[in-house]
Amino acid sequence: MNYIKGMDISSYQEMLDKGYEYFDEFGNTVDILDYAVEKGFNYARIRIWNSPSNIPESGGYCSLDETIKLAKRIKEIGIPYLLDFHYSDWWADPGNQNKPKDWEYLHGRELIDAVCEYTKDVLDTLADNDVSPSMVQVGNEIRCGMLWPDGSSEDFRTLAKLINAGIKGVRESKGGEAIQIMLHLDQGGRYHYYEKWFDAVMRNGVEDFDIIGLSYYPFWHGTYQDLDETLNKLEERYHKDLIIAEVAYAHKLGDDSLFGKGQERLGGLPASEDGQYEALKIISGIINGVNNNRGKGFFYWEPFMRADNSSSWGYCMGIVDSEGKPLKTLTMMNSSFPIGADEARNMYSKLRYSDDCSEPINGTNILLNSGFTNDLSNWNYNKSNNVNYKIEAIDDVEIFSFQSKGNVYFKLHQIVTIKETGDYSLVVEYKGDNTTGVCVKPYIELADYRREINIYPSDRIWTRGTLDISLEAGTQVDVGIEIDSPEIMGQIRNIGLYLRS
Known part of the structure; x- marks a missing residue:
């Protein structure tokens, strides 16, 4: 496997439908996916929601029909993709793992069978359209479980059964034996969560997976050194390939609820074009240095999302500016990433994180x-x-x-x-x-x-x-x-x- 320089492009069609345009460094209009591949991205990631039509806020995006359409576009640009099953009608993350409406009253064997059959049906449909993924996530950021309340991490026995149902659905699908399977958690810089979680699910029978996926956002999930230590401890304990399934850093300040001065202080680098570029260089090198060549790359989360609202991701977290022009992280993707592990460690060793509690309290x-x-x-x-x-x-x-x-x-x-x-x-x-x-x-x-x-x-x-x-x-x-x-x-x-x- 070549080093993955991946892009989560799940909102690609939504951005086009909203009328956003994109440009190259010379000001010429481009299709952003063609341009991204030209600049060095070599893998895509897309999420799928069960029935997003049940959630008006979703806009109906990320349905199976939308997934087929986007997968065909990915095939046109000539790169493989990772399909991210959320097993929900909308967002699934550490704070939200809601069952799809159609599964709301399913429990036990009925829910397990539904997960398996749905996974298989989706992958079979993609195979019939000649757009099968090369990699599949069984759940998204499932440290706290999936399909709540049944699959909560407070009950690892049931959670393991649901994960195995998804894995079985992958393996029984057309071409499923060749698909790599990822299990994906958040908290990429905090090893203790990973050890607890993987020990528990493996003790309860989860074995057939290939990759440990991590979300790592430097302003949320620990320092760069924490990430470095976590990846190498995971490699030593579980002997699995490792991928940063989600990563991003701000190119400018946004609202405090997303990326303000507080997050900038925790991230260790300025919210600027250069700060974003430096952050991803460090992370790419850390992954590149995982022992036994187990670090396989990263996926930048929603690099081309756009928004005018300062509390929205697309306002400051992408790798294009507010006008759709490429930032340094995008234009230098081919030549700058990944760097070597020693260079990354030298870079992060110079960062300083300031405690903001030093000022005396008056009164x-x-x-x-x-x-x-x-x-x-x-x-x-x-x-x-x-x-x-x-x-x-x-x-x-x-x-x-x-x-x-x-x-x-x-x-x-x-x-x-x-x-x-x-x-x-x-x-x-x-x-x-x-x-x-x-x-x-x-x-x-x-x-x-x-x-x-x-x-x-x-x-x-x-x-x-x-x-x-x-x-x-x-x-x-x-x-x-x-x-x-x-x-x-x-x-x-x-x-x-x-x-x-």
């Missing part, structure tokens, strides 16, 4: 036991059954540390009555995992309204969230932190409501 904290010195006294904590927590001293500071065993929602908060009118700041310091679906929100709630902000965390450095508000004496307020997330680990310290001086 008087009115919350009691804000540093957890008396365990959870004075705190309200609606503990979930799938969360374990402990108060532990780290560097002489008491920390609320937690780990969830699946999807989790909880609040840690106090209800207080304001004694003095003035300007206040809610301050929360947090450290922990990040991925698609993680919501960490410090909040202030009064009788008639609520204010909140998002923290975009890292598991390496502390991030401070601050909410400023004016409050009158006698007002009762509910203040704290709310977490709604797929399986994660996290730490909280120094929650305070400060009357500013």
Whole structure:
């Protein structure tokens, strides 16, 4: 297998339907797929949703009919493709693994058979159209399971049966023995999740797969060194080929909910054309350096998506600019990627990640036991059954540390009555995992309204969230932190409501 320089082009037809145009470096109009192959991309990735017509927001894209159409276009440009089964009518990711509407009431053997038959039928139809994929994903980012609630990762026995059903569907399809099978998780820089997950599914009978796929976004999934260590530990333990199934980096700042200053700080490189180029160079070299030649390449996620909304992926995460002109990552794809592992390690060793909690907090904290010195006294904590927590001293500071065993929602908060009118700041310091679906929100709630902000965390450095508000004496307020997330680990310290001086 040649080193894969892949592009997820699932939204290609949608972009054309919306009237977007693309250009080469000289300003000439081009078909972006032809141009991308000319510049060095050699593999495509496309997702398939069961019945997207059930979800109006999907626009009907990524159906089987749309998949056949796009697969034929891929055949015209002469490259192989990876077909990504979501087993859902719309997005499947760590925070969303919803059953298709047609399978909503299927359980047990009926659901297992449906997965197998659907997988086989799709692949047989593609074979009949002479556009079979070379590689198939059985599920998308399935660290937390698939086809919830049946296939939740809280029940690996059932999850393994559903995965094996998908694998069986691939193998029984026309030409299926030649198709490579990938199992794909998020959290590409966090080895402990992979070891736990693959040990569990393999212990429960999942064996017939060829590739471990990882999502790795540097602003979500750990440092470049974390990715490097994860890939090599996976190779040593499981002896499988490894592919970064999803990767991207911003070429400019967007909205804070997507890629703002916080994500830029965690990503280690500026949100710029050069920063994006450098990020992908590092990642390509890390993959290239996996032991025993097991690192097989990467897929850039939606490199040609376009959007005017600063909170949308296409606004800042693609490798064309807002006018459809190619950025350096695209024009240099053939000549710059992959670099060598030593060069990549030299590059990432020079990066520095800044802790934004060094500035002193001004004012008087009115919350009691804000540093957890008396365990959870004075705190309200609606503990979930799938969360374990402990108060532990780290560097002489008491920390609320937690780990969830699946999807989790909880609040840690106090209800207080304001004694003095003035300007206040809610301050929360947090450290922990990040991925698609993680919501960490410090909040202030009064009788008639609520204010909140998002923290975009890292598991390496502390991030401070601050909410400023004016409050009158006698007002009762509910203040704290709310977490709604797929399986994660996290730490909280120094929650305070400060009357500013």
